[in-house]
Amino acid sequence: MxxxxxxxxxxxxxxxxxxxxxxxxxxxxxxxxxxxxPAESAEIQREAERARLEKVERDRALAAEQKARARASELLAQARQIIQDKKLPRAGDSEYRFTADGAIRTLLIDAEQRKQLASGAIVVARLGERYELLPRRAGDQVRERAPDLIVLDHGQPSDAPAASDEDDAYYAQFKVPDDLVW
Structure with missing residues (x-):
């Protein structure tokens, strides 16, 4: 003692x-x-350990969220860089109209580019406030990284329902002029 x-x-x-x-x-x-x-300190230690574990879990969740945001930002930057590098020169006097963001947009293109757009060999992508023409391969690369930057792609199946035979028969009675350019 x-x-x-x-x-x-x-x-x-x-x-x-x-x-x-x-x-x-x-x-x-x-x-x-x-x-x-005394036994009270064991209870305090358990409470402190539980609080520490909660903080570790919150920190882990915040880190994962920040990592996901950084990855999304990186993919968007890569998509923009691809558009900038692979855009096709537009040299034409024919207007090509399409809808984007609920408005009708216009690009000046030539006859060859119009055919390629219709066949899906060329896509239209958004670069800031502008719209650029991209070859199909570059468009696919952009779609992998940031699908919302691809504005028009006739090569991809659309989400619109297929027209029925009844609709085709009804609209066959209306003649469309051959020289109509929309």
């Missing part, structure tokens, strides 16, 4: 404390020195 400190000795000599109380206080001090605390 540990030796009582001078104050405890004085209290014992004066008769103000009992020897059992001094021994109990000495044992409590010894336990505190060796890190053996």
């Amino acid at each position: 540990a030796k009582p400190n001078p104050l405890q000795e004085q209290l014992l000599k004066a008769g103000l404390a009992k020897k059992s109380k001094v021994a109990e206080a000495a044992r409590a001090q010894e336990k505190a020195r060796h890190g053996k605390g």
Whole structure:
């Protein structure tokens, strides 16, 4: 047993404390020195560990979200770079109209480019506020990275439902002029 400190000795000599109380206080001090605390500290430690685990999980989720945003930004930058590098020169006086963002847009193209657009060999992609013509291969690369940048692609199947035979028969009665250019 540990030796009582001078104050405890004085209290014992004066008769103000009992020897059992001094021994109990000495044992409590010894336990505190060796890190053996009461059961309350175990509950506090469990609570602290749970809070630490929650913080680690929140940090992991935030890191994953930041990584996903950085990856999306990187893919968008790659798509823009592909459009910039692979865009086709537009040298024509014929207007080609298409819809994008709920509005009708116009590009000046030549007859060969019009045929390639109709066949799907060329696609139209958005680059900022402009629209550029891309070869099919470059359009596919852009679609892999940022599909919303491809505005017009006649080579891809559309989401519109197929026309029925009844509709074809009805519209066959209306003649469309051969020289109509939309």
